Every structure is written in C-alpha cells, then in structure tokens.
Amino acid sequence: MTTTPSRSTAPAPRGSGVHPAARPVVAPRRPSQAAVVRALSRHAVLICVLAVVLYPLLWMVGASFRPGNEAFGTLGLWPDNFTLDNYRDGWSYGSLNFSRYFVNSLVISALAIVGNVVSCALAAYAFARLDFPFRRVLFALVLATLLLPYQVTIVPQYVLFNQLAWINTILPLTVPKFLATDAFFVFLMVQFIRTLPRELDEAARLDGCGHLGIFLRIVVPLSLPAIGTTAMFTFIRTWDDFLGPLLYLNNPDRWTVTLGLNGFLDATGTSAFGPLFAMATLAIAPIVGFFLVSQKLLIEGVATSGLK
Amino acid sequence: MSVREGARAGGGGVGPAVARGVAGDPQEASVPAAPHTSSRRRREALAAYAFLTPWLVGLVGLTLGPMLYSLYLSFTRYNLLSPPQWSGLANYQAMLADPRLQDSIRVTVVYVALAVPGILVVSLLVALVLARGMRFLPMYRAAFYLPSLIGASVAVSFLWRQLFAGDGVFNALLGVFGLEGRTWIGDPDTALLTLVALSVWTFGSPMIIFLAGLRQVPRDLYEAAEMDGAGPVRRFTSVTLPLISPLIFFNVLLTTVNSFQAFTPAYVISGGTGGPANSTLFYTLYLYQRGFAELDMGYASAMAWLLLVVLAVFTAVMFATSRFWVYYGDER
Structure with a gap:
C-alpha cells in the first residue's frame, strides 16, 4: 500500500479510463x-x-x-x-565569546519580533478594515516596497544612524522593526485579516467597541496564525541577519552569533574546523528547532504569501 | 470543449493571494457596506491614520526619504566625514570606466542566469512529483524547505566553503567515482558555480508555492483533457502550465529580485574579497566594499540606483508581458 488518497475521493489511477461521473462512489480499492x-x-x-x-x-x-x-x-x-571538545573550545575560541553573542542575538531577535508584530498588525488592520483617503495609493506603496532592493536604503540609513550616534548600538537593527519597514508582513497580515468575517466587527461595534477595541478584542485574537507566522519569520531573518550587524556592530562586545562565526575567519583562517562547525551547528539549531515545532504554520505562510 | 475553455469554466487561476495581488489588482474593493455619516467617516479616517502612524513614519523616515537622499548622494562625493560635495555625473561616469564594477556586473548576471532557472526547474519538478498526493508528503515538504531558511546564513556559507575546498567533501565524493577534483572555491572558473549550487540547494520556498498551486488544479480538467486524447506532455502544457502560470510569474519575479541581492554567501565564501580574481564579486558585495570599506558613499549610492533601475525595468517588463503568458482565469 503506497498510494494514499489525500481526500475522500480516491484519485483514479491514470489510464484506467474511469468515467468521471463514477468517481465519487469509488470504494477504496487495491x-x-x-x-x-x-x-x-x-x-x-x-x-x-x-x-x-x-x-x-x-x-x-x-x-x-x-x-x-x-x-x-x-x-x-x-x-x-x-x-564534545569542539563545543567547549568554540564557545570561547581565542577572543571570541559566544555566551555574549547568543545573548546579543536573542535580545535583538526578541525586540525585532515584538516590533514587527505590533507595527505590522496595526498597519494591516487599517488597510484591511478601515476606509480612509489615499488608501489605495498607500497600499500600492506597501506592494512597491516589497520589491525595493535594500541596497538603495542602506547607505542613507547608515548616514542617518551615524548622525543619531546609533552605530555600535542595537538601535539600527531594532527600531526599524517598530516602524513596520518589512512590507512583507504588513501584506501577509492584510491578506489574513481580510478573510475574517466582518460581522464580528459590526457586532463588537454595536456593543460599543471603538476601532482599538475591535482590533484588540476581535482581530488580534483571530489573527494569531498570521501573527505566529510573522513572529517566526522575523526571528529566523533577524537571527540569520549578517549584513545589518556587519554594518552597525563593530565592537566585539556587541557582536551577534553571525558576526561571531565570521570572527573565526579573521581569528584563524579556516584551520579550526571543529570549533567552527560546532558553533555553526549551534547557530542554526534555534532556527531548525523553531522550524520543526512550527513547520505547518511556516509552510502555510509561504504557500499563501510567498515569503522566503 | 477545449482544455483551455474547461479551465475557464473550472473557475480560474490557482495560486497564493500574493501572486494575484502582486500581479493583478492589488486591492479588491472592500469599502464597508454600512452607510457612513460624514463625521463617522472622519473618525474612521483619523483612526486609520493613527493605526498607520508607525508604518508611515517608517515609510517616510526609513524608505522614501532615504531613497531620495541616496539619489542626491549619487551626484556627490561623500566620505561620511566631511559634508557631501556636488560632483554632477562624476560617479556615473566613473562607473562606465570601472573594471571591477564591470566584473561585478558580469558575475552577478551569470549568477542570476544560472541560479534562477536552476531553482525554478528543480522546484517545479519536485513539486510535480509531490503533487500526486504522496505518502509522507508533509515530511518531504518540510525537509526540502529547510535549506531555504538557512541557505543565506553564515553557518551554511562556511559549510559550503569546506564542502568545495580542495580537501573537501565534494572532492572525496568525486574520488569515490575515480574523478579528479579541484579546489572549487579557490579556482576562478568554478568558485561562482559553488554559489549557484548553494542557491539551487534552497529551492524549497518556490517549491512550496508551486505545490500549493498544483494541488488546487481541479482533477476533472485532467480527466477532460485525457478524454480529449491529450497525453501526459500535452496535459502538462495545456492544463498544468496555464493554471500555474501566475505562480511561475511570481516565482520568477521574486527569485530573480532576490538573486540580484544575494550577499552573505559571496562575502563569507570569499572572505569579503569577492575573489579569487573577482570571480565571486557580487554586485552587492562590491557596493558594500565601495560604500563601507572605502567610505565612498556617493559611488555606492550611484551603484544602488543602477540596481534599482535595472530591477524596476525587469519588473515592469515582467508585468507588461504577463498578459501574454500569465493566465488569470475568470478574474478579469
């Protein structure tokens, strides 16, 4: 037994010439x-x-x-x-200090998740549920920024953050997340909120809820799948991010795990393969772990929105 | 009844909402049906802009404003230490005569031209096999998707460096078949190919999109086509391909745009140099070197705008030609 019909109607084997009308009553067959x-x-x-x-x-x-x-x-x-020597050696190889890098990566990722979920959900609610002037134009801008290459903004953003004296702090990596700069997640949540029945909003409105009340009591609880997908993808992207930390975190005390791994290159060439691969394994372990726990949610997110 | 008419009657194209959203009308009309008084309308608009405030601040402060500033910088000399100095078209003229830039363009175009078809063909083939309703489908799907999540990480890039090194695993594998290996990463002729291989390895994300679409193709269309005497190839070209063409459109667009912007693997595999002999000098890597190693912010901005224009033209051409090859069913 190798073919499993995915639905109740068994797909007729190819070339068997079953008349379509006969299909729904096909009994399980060998x-x-x-x-x-x-x-x-x-x-x-x-x-x-x-x-x-x-x-x-x-x-x-x-x-x-x-x-x-x-x-x-x-x-x-x-x-x-x-x-297990590689893990012991790699954890504090030369001047590297992975305890610190893991804490730094965790802090940045946690802030990024909170920022993305809150700011993208707020914007998505407005686009999905409210009527306001320039809505179409603004939503077109959301779609346009989906395809905008990040290279166009990294130089001016660096100039801006440099003038704000944010270099060597985590602010350039976290504050933008609170401003919904990841248009993908706005889009994902708009698509999701649109599928929610509007009657619930109306009922809440009759009960005296304002927009904030509807958002917090109706839309957010029902959007948990989309919020979860956003949180997972934000975590994976932030944890994996290399260019951002490379630009903004020069001080080794502020390094993230990805910069720590890159530090192996500078410290040793590539002779220390054992410790390097031990730390590389630890670096992707949280991603693989989260993926295994939430893969159904993630894969549905990809299938419906095309997130990478 | 022709197959194509059948598809039309069968109820439209297939695909994730974003594929239609990006390719088609971005917004279906969803204005609330209840009659609005003008004060309620105003309150709703105020509430909407309150909800949009973080996004608007980000849009103006971190996207649109910086874009314009970047355009301005591209006409200046600027090293971050002293104020920008207007230099007209000097950066763009310098780009015309920059051999490293030309190398980086050639490397990037070759990379995109190999990686994008590679990813799409592999992802479509695997999705076609999986779409037959396999046992263990969720397990296969999850395993194939995993590399997409970590393919751009530093960890995997280091792994790749080792796999294709002179004494690496790939050469050991070739040795099993009695083939002579080489230092794939260290050889200018093959270093880029290892990056293409890494990219194709992450075929899982477009595969999931194809799979979701293929599983929505109505079965009776295949049966109708079969009764009309269509063989497997004909069924693929006349039923499957038209119905998943929105997904092909979407995957081609996104994979291409993403491939143009790949950075981390090239940086890690070449140790940030783009070597050997500029053979892995991605456009993004060269932009990074000019902007942030040499602090030539004006030149880097000019490079960024060239990339933006190229991608915008590519996107525009995709959309303009889409009505000739993308099938949207009953939607329009």
Missing part, C-alpha cells in the same frame, strides 16, 4: 501493480533529492563532534571518535 511501481519510483526520486538536501547539514553536525586529529574531508557522517 492499487494496481503499475500504480505501486510508479509510487515507489516517485519515492525513490524523492529520497535521492532528500539525500542531497540533507547530507551537507548532517555532515556538519557530524563534523562538529569530530576530534581535531580526524580529517574533515571525509564523506562519513559520523566521527570515529565522538567528542
């Missing part, structure tokens, strides 16, 4: 031999793709447990001699 072969070959193809996709990551995890005297050019996934 798949033909040809169908089994086709399904098996599809799985074979997918497993090959799966191997290519996952092998590099599994190899890196394996390498992070590999003692320094084992070669790092081997195909094997698991080291002959398992060791």
Whole structure:
C-alpha cells in the first residue's frame, strides 16, 4: 500500500479510463501493480533529492563532534571518535565569546519580533478594515516596497544612524522593526485579516467597541496564525541577519552569533574546523528547532504569501 | 470543449493571494457596506491614520526619504566625514570606466542566469512529483524547505566553503567515482558555480508555492483533457502550465529580485574579497566594499540606483508581458 488518497475521493489511477461521473462512489480499492511501481519510483526520486538536501547539514553536525586529529574531508557522517571538545573550545575560541553573542542575538531577535508584530498588525488592520483617503495609493506603496532592493536604503540609513550616534548600538537593527519597514508582513497580515468575517466587527461595534477595541478584542485574537507566522519569520531573518550587524556592530562586545562565526575567519583562517562547525551547528539549531515545532504554520505562510 | 475553455469554466487561476495581488489588482474593493455619516467617516479616517502612524513614519523616515537622499548622494562625493560635495555625473561616469564594477556586473548576471532557472526547474519538478498526493508528503515538504531558511546564513556559507575546498567533501565524493577534483572555491572558473549550487540547494520556498498551486488544479480538467486524447506532455502544457502560470510569474519575479541581492554567501565564501580574481564579486558585495570599506558613499549610492533601475525595468517588463503568458482565469 503506497498510494494514499489525500481526500475522500480516491484519485483514479491514470489510464484506467474511469468515467468521471463514477468517481465519487469509488470504494477504496487495491492499487494496481503499475500504480505501486510508479509510487515507489516517485519515492525513490524523492529520497535521492532528500539525500542531497540533507547530507551537507548532517555532515556538519557530524563534523562538529569530530576530534581535531580526524580529517574533515571525509564523506562519513559520523566521527570515529565522538567528542564534545569542539563545543567547549568554540564557545570561547581565542577572543571570541559566544555566551555574549547568543545573548546579543536573542535580545535583538526578541525586540525585532515584538516590533514587527505590533507595527505590522496595526498597519494591516487599517488597510484591511478601515476606509480612509489615499488608501489605495498607500497600499500600492506597501506592494512597491516589497520589491525595493535594500541596497538603495542602506547607505542613507547608515548616514542617518551615524548622525543619531546609533552605530555600535542595537538601535539600527531594532527600531526599524517598530516602524513596520518589512512590507512583507504588513501584506501577509492584510491578506489574513481580510478573510475574517466582518460581522464580528459590526457586532463588537454595536456593543460599543471603538476601532482599538475591535482590533484588540476581535482581530488580534483571530489573527494569531498570521501573527505566529510573522513572529517566526522575523526571528529566523533577524537571527540569520549578517549584513545589518556587519554594518552597525563593530565592537566585539556587541557582536551577534553571525558576526561571531565570521570572527573565526579573521581569528584563524579556516584551520579550526571543529570549533567552527560546532558553533555553526549551534547557530542554526534555534532556527531548525523553531522550524520543526512550527513547520505547518511556516509552510502555510509561504504557500499563501510567498515569503522566503 | 477545449482544455483551455474547461479551465475557464473550472473557475480560474490557482495560486497564493500574493501572486494575484502582486500581479493583478492589488486591492479588491472592500469599502464597508454600512452607510457612513460624514463625521463617522472622519473618525474612521483619523483612526486609520493613527493605526498607520508607525508604518508611515517608517515609510517616510526609513524608505522614501532615504531613497531620495541616496539619489542626491549619487551626484556627490561623500566620505561620511566631511559634508557631501556636488560632483554632477562624476560617479556615473566613473562607473562606465570601472573594471571591477564591470566584473561585478558580469558575475552577478551569470549568477542570476544560472541560479534562477536552476531553482525554478528543480522546484517545479519536485513539486510535480509531490503533487500526486504522496505518502509522507508533509515530511518531504518540510525537509526540502529547510535549506531555504538557512541557505543565506553564515553557518551554511562556511559549510559550503569546506564542502568545495580542495580537501573537501565534494572532492572525496568525486574520488569515490575515480574523478579528479579541484579546489572549487579557490579556482576562478568554478568558485561562482559553488554559489549557484548553494542557491539551487534552497529551492524549497518556490517549491512550496508551486505545490500549493498544483494541488488546487481541479482533477476533472485532467480527466477532460485525457478524454480529449491529450497525453501526459500535452496535459502538462495545456492544463498544468496555464493554471500555474501566475505562480511561475511570481516565482520568477521574486527569485530573480532576490538573486540580484544575494550577499552573505559571496562575502563569507570569499572572505569579503569577492575573489579569487573577482570571480565571486557580487554586485552587492562590491557596493558594500565601495560604500563601507572605502567610505565612498556617493559611488555606492550611484551603484544602488543602477540596481534599482535595472530591477524596476525587469519588473515592469515582467508585468507588461504577463498578459501574454500569465493566465488569470475568470478574474478579469
């Protein structure tokens, strides 16, 4: 048994010539031999793709447990001699200090999540539910900024933050999130809020709720899936961000995890593969962890909005 | 009844709302039905702008204002330490005669031209296989999507550096088949290809979009096409392709725009230099070097505007040609 009908109507095997009208009453039936072969070959193809996709990551995890005297050019996934030394060494390699980097990354990511969720939800509510002058023009601007290359704003933003004396602080990485600069999330939430039944708003209005009340009591609780997707993607993007910290955080005390990893390059060339891969594994572990917990939500977010 | 008419009767194009939103009318009319008094109207508008305040501040202060300032800077010499000095078209003239810029344009165009078709073909093929209603589909889908989340990270870029190093894993794999390896990262002929491979490895995100669309294609269309005598190829070109063309449009647009802006892998793999021999000098990396290593903010701004114009023209061409090849069903 290899083919599983996804819905209650079993898809008729190709070429069997079943009349469409007969389909809804098709009883569960044994798949033909040809169908089994086709399904098996599809799985074979997918497993090959799966191997290519996952092998590099599994190899890196394996390498992070590999003692320094084992070669790092081997195909094997698991080291002959398992060791945790790389994690101990990498955590404070040379002048690097990953305790600090993880705390810094966490603080920035947490602030970014709060900022993005609040500011994007506020804007999305206005676009999805309220009527106001220039609404169409402003919403067109949301869509236009979706495609705006960030390079156009990094130089002037750097000049601005430099004049505000924000260099070497986390402000350039967090304050913009409170101003809904990620148009993607505004768009995502607008699309979601539009699917909510308007009758609830009207009922709340008759009960005396103002717009803020409707937003807080009706729209926000019902939008938790979209808010969750926004929070997850914000976390992943902020945690992974390299260019932002590279521009704004020069002082090693302020570094994020991504800058710490990059520090291996400056400190050692690339000879210290073990500690490097140990820290690289830790750097992507929160992302993979969050993904495994919330993958259904994330994937629906991608499917409905095209987020990367 | 032709297949295409069947698709029309079957109820329209398929795809995530954003694909239609971006490609088509951005906003369906959703003005509240209740009759408005003018004071209520005014209150609603005031409330709306209160809700929009953070976004408006960001739009003006961090997007539109900086864009204009960047345009101004592109006509100046500016090193951040002394005030900008008007220099007319000097930056743009310098760009015409800058061999490193030309290298970076060539590298970026080659990268985009290889990575975008690579990602789209792989993602569509995998989505077509998955769309048949597989067992373990959620597991496959999640695993294929994972690289999209971490493909631009420093960690994975370092991993790539090691995989394709002279004594790296890829050469070990070639050795199993008795093939001679090389230092893929260190060789100007192949360094860019490793970045293309990294990009294609992150095919999961467009794949999920294709998959969501393919699973919405009504089955009776395939059956109708089959009864009309269409073979598998014909069914693909006459049913599947038209119905998912909004998604192809969307994925081509986004993947291309994103690929032009890739930065981290090239920075990490080349140690920030764009080497060897400028072979991984992405446009964005060169812009970063000019702006933030050499503090040549005017030149970097001019480069940013060239990129903006190129992407705007590309986007405009995509939209202008979309009505010839993107099928929107009953929507218009």
